[in-house]
Amino acid sequence: MPDDAAPNPTAAVLIIGNEVLSGRTQDANLRFLATRLGEIGIPVREARVIPDVAAVIVATVNELRARFDHLFTTGGIGPTHDDITSECIAAAFGVPWEPHEVAWAKMAASYRPGEFNAARQRMATMPRGATLIETTLTVAPGFSIGNVHVMAGVPRVMQAQFESLAPRLAGGRPIVSRAVHAAGVPEGRIAEGLAAIQARYAALDIGSYPYYRESGNGVAIVAKGTDAALADQAIAEVTALMAALGGAPVAGEPPA
Amino acid sequence: MPDDAAPNPTAAVLIIGNEVLSGRTQDANLRFLATRLGEIGIPVREARVIPDVAAVIVATVNELRARFDHLFTTGGIGPTHDDITSECIAAAFGVPWEPHEVAWAKMAASYRPGEFNAARQRMATMPRGATLIETTLTVAPGFSIGNVHVMAGVPRVMQAQFESLAPRLAGGRPIVSRAVHAAGVPEGRIAEGLAAIQARYAALDIGSYPYYRESGNGVAIVAKGTDAALADQAIAEVTALMAALGGAPVAGEPPA
Numbered sequence: 338m339p340d341d342a343a344p345n346p347t348a349a350v351l352i353i354g355n356e357v358l359s360g361r362t363q364d365a366n367l368r369f370l371a372t373r374l375g376e377i378g379i380p381v382r383e384a385r386v387i388p389d390v391a392a393v394i395v396a397t398v399n400e401l402r403a404r405f406d407h408l409f410t411t412g413g414i415g416p417t418h419d420d421i422t423s424e425c426i427a428a429a430f431g432v433p434w435e436p437h438e439v440a441w442a443k444m445a446a447s448y449r450p451g452e453f454n455a456a457r458q459r460m461a462t463m464p465r466g467a468t469l470i471e472t473t474l475t476v477a478p479g480f481s482i483g484n485v486h487v488m489a490g491v492p493r494v495m496q497a498q499f500e501s502l503a504p505r506l507a508g509g510r511p512i513v514s515r516a517v518h519a520a521g522v523p524e525g526r527i528a529e530g531l532a533a534i535q536a537r538y539a540a541l542d543i544g545s546y547p548y549y550r551e552s553g554n555g556v557a558i559v560a561k562g563t564d565a566a567l568a569d570q571a572i573a574e575v576t577a578l579m580a581a582l583g584g585a586p587v588a589g590e591p592p593a
Numbered sequence: 594m595p596d597d598a599a600p601n602p603t604a605a606v607l608i609i610g611n612e613v614l615s616g617r618t619q620d621a622n623l624r625f626l627a628t629r630l631g632e633i634g635i636p637v638r639e640a641r642v643i644p645d646v647a648a649v650i651v652a653t654v655n656e657l658r659a660r661f662d663h664l665f666t667t668g669g670i671g672p673t674h675d676d677i678t679s680e681c682i683a684a685a686f687g688v689p690w691e692p693h694e695v696a697w698a699k700m701a702a703s704y705r706p707g708e709f710n711a712a713r714q715r716m717a718t719m720p721r722g723a724t725l726i727e728t729t730l731t732v733a734p735g736f737s738i739g740n741v742h743v744m745a746g747v748p749r750v751m752q753a754q755f756e757s758l759a760p761r762l763a764g765g766r767p768i769v770s771r772a773v774h775a776a777g778v779p780e781g782r783i784a785e786g787l788a789a790i791q792a793r794y795a796a797l798d799i800g801s802y803p804y805y806r807e808s809g810n811g812v813a814i815v816a817k818g819t820d821a822a823l824a825d826q827a828i829a830e831v832t833a834l835m836a837a838l839g840g841a842p843v844a845g846e847p848p849a
Contacts (some may be wrong), residue, residue: 344719354800355798355800355817356638356640356800356802356815357623357627358627358630358636358637358638358640359627359628359631359636359637359768359770359817360623360624360625360626360627360628360631360637361770361800361802361803361815361846362624363621363624364620364623364624365619367613367616367642368616368618368619369618369744370616371613371614371615371831372615372616373616375615380614380615381614381615381616382614382644383614383641383643383644383649384613384638384641384642385616385639385641385642386623386639386640386641387639388638389798393639400683405648408750412681415780415801415803416780416781416784416785416799417780417783417784417787417788417801418784418788418799419791419798419799419800419801420801422714436761450746452782453740453779454781454782454784454785455785456780456781456784456785457781457784460781488656490801491805493805497807499807512615514617516696523718524671524672524673524712525672525708525710525712525713526708526709526712527673527711528672528673528674528712528713529710529711529712531673531674532610532673532674532712535674535675542615542645542675543675544610544611544612544616544617544645544675545671545673545674545675547671547747549747549749552714559612561615566827575698583800590617
């Protein structure tokens, strides 16, 4: 059980890939990682998207691994010329980038003779000291080194790698979320009372999110923290506030 | 980057909001901004997602506005307690945060007597020297100060603000994109030939993106740069490479 008094460990997410920065690809990895890491009590405090440029990757990895308890990277571990994450992680740690004995043997065995070529061998080449993150989806693994966890960019592969890795992460108290929403309560009218509630619940993050639906517009108020009873209590106060302002509050998030 | 003309201006995107870092909200603003900024020749080189924490916002704004020609922020300019972007921008620039005469007058006129309350007045309070980014969608404007452009987090409002702002931005040569895809050509087989093509087209960014569809898996190769003829030429070489590897290349991106 996590120590109730200790602060939760923190995480950063680093999305590596020109395709996200150019608008070609809609990132889907941050939301997955943020949700799952919140559930295991390692909240994400920052995310970055950077290009496939070695100097940028090395500098960013070194900055983020120093500032956060965990760094999760996605992208750039395939076989092509633009997949340079693995060697950049080695450079960031100042260790050799070399064949990983286990990964190499498994990958060599999975290809037909002659097909475990130089490009594929790069996927079995890792920073010295890396621990594999293996899945049944692909023979090419991710890996952890120190507090840095290196995963694929393809969402279904990344998700499988994360679930393989998760049991090895020492989590904290889960981040819980409580919400209430109401149509016809403008943010500008609820703001003052909401600020007063936030001030009384300093242990929670209370957020206000307007929504726009064909069925009507409104605002959702979300309280997040590690104390579910406290979040329930704060949302009860918000619910009363909404009702006092003439709204008809409904528990939970608005329907998608 | 082509060396026959001035380099394109660069951009960073800063997404401000606990809701994206917690996984509650799927960001949709980066992809829009990356695409539109590429079209007007101001490619996005980095994106960050940070929480609603004043010290983090101030430090990040100051770092990114120094490193890139433009910084576009989304989120945190509404009326509630967690909307602190505007005052943080003022702090980052070291200027007063004060009523903006034009914004204040327009907002005051748009509410019924007594409804332009303290929370809403915050949306008309801006760093001294701010230039408004106005739209017909909402009376609460975004603003520019120096090379920092401050927009809403709600996608349709942000998009309208960007289109209002865009004519004022001095763009560069548009980033064009050419693509070809083929089923049944594993990345591990095309990698070597693709690296050789990339080496001959240093002015282009050539990316390799595997795709997984019910209709079949394959790989898409995308060439991006400011020279459309060069991108066409590189993709023609990739197309020939795919065919030589036994694939049946199809122009363009794979269907969604």
